[in-house]
Amino acid sequence: MTIIFVGLPGSGKTTIGRQLARRLGVPFVDSDHVIEDRLGCSIREYFAREGEEAFRDVEQAVLDDLSQHHQGVLSTGGGSVLREANRRHLHDRGQVIYLRSSPEDVYRRLRHDTVRPLLQVEDPLSRLRALYDARDPLYRDAAHFVIETGRPSVSTLVNMILMQLELAGHLPARTQTHSPAAS
Numbered sequence: 696m697t698i699i700f701v702g703l704p705g706s707g708k709t710t711i712g713r714q715l716a717r718r719l720g721v722p723f724v725d726s727d728h729v730i731e732d733r734l735g736c737s738i739r740e741y742f743a744r745e746g747e748e749a750f751r752d753v754e755q756a757v758l759d760d761l762s763q764h765h766q767g768v769l770s771t772g773g774g775s776v777l778r779e780a781n782r783r784h785l786h787d788r789g790q791v792i793y794l795r796s797s798p799e800d801v802y803r804r805l806r807h808d809t810v811r812p813l814l815q816v817e818d819p820l821s822r823l824r825a826l827y828d829a830r831d832p833l834y835r836d837a838a839h840f841v842i843e844t845g846r847p848s849v850s851t852l853v854n855m856i857l858m859q860l861e862l863a864g865h866l867p868a869r870t871q872t873h874s875p876a877a878s
């Protein structure tokens with residue numbers, strides 16, 4: 696079983712993925728963390744030095760590897776769906792959940808962010824709107840489920856996702872979910 700999160704930067708992939716893995720008692724991995732380990736530097740530094748295409752090549756190799764070998768929860772970076780091969784690999788190898796967030800919600804969460812290279816621009820909200828328009832169809836193409844984020848808290852969203860997966864028969868019957876207080 697591999698549950699994979701896709702969505703805009705700031706949609707909550709890393710935060711929700713980690714909590715869902717904890718509730719399910721399964722391993723969690725974030726492809727951006729694996730990429731940074733492999734590069735030996737931050738994604739921001741690598742973007743600045745080598746450019747976006749070089750980053751996408753590393754990202755594609757890491758996603759190919761993790762989508763085949765990781766069992767548990769996999770959170771991806773916001774651009775994971777840009778390449779057709781990535782969308783196909785993610786869709787065919789896991790249950791893909793698109794965390795849909797509006798550009799405005801994401802802007803509210805990330806307005807003080809200094810880590811995400813694509814948002815280090817004069818007008819990050821316009822950039823997020825453009826990213827949303829270009830990527831929303833790609834996230835939907837890769838996904839099996841769409842979860843609306845926005846008002847609900849992270850723990851509410853995790854509960855909604857557990858219910859969706861259970862209803863769709865993607866949680867083993869014996870899976871014991873741990874309550875947040877107990878984990």
Ligand SMILES: Nc1ncnc2c1ncn2[C@@H]1O[C@H](COP(=O)(O)OP(=O)(O)O)[C@@H](O)[C@H]1O
Pocket residue numbers: 702703704705706707708709710711804844845846847848849852
């Ligand atoms: N549903 C939510 N409600 C409030 N804050 C959230 C929610 N989801 C994520 N956040 C916050 O938004 C920020 C970005 O979340 P993160 O998990 O890093 O997003 P992503 O990995 O998709 O870029 C974090 O500070 C996180 O705590």
Ligand SMILES: O=C(O)C1=C[C@@H](OP(=O)(O)O)[C@@H](O)[C@H](O)C1
Pocket residue numbers: 702703704705708709727738771772773774775811812813
């Ligand atoms: O949207 C993007 O293209 C990117 C999103 C980032 O991940 P998050 O979505 O976790 O911020 C990271 O992979 C890189 O900065 C590129």
Ligand SMILES: [Mg+2]
Pocket residue numbers: 708709725727770771772
């Ligand atoms: Mg992330």
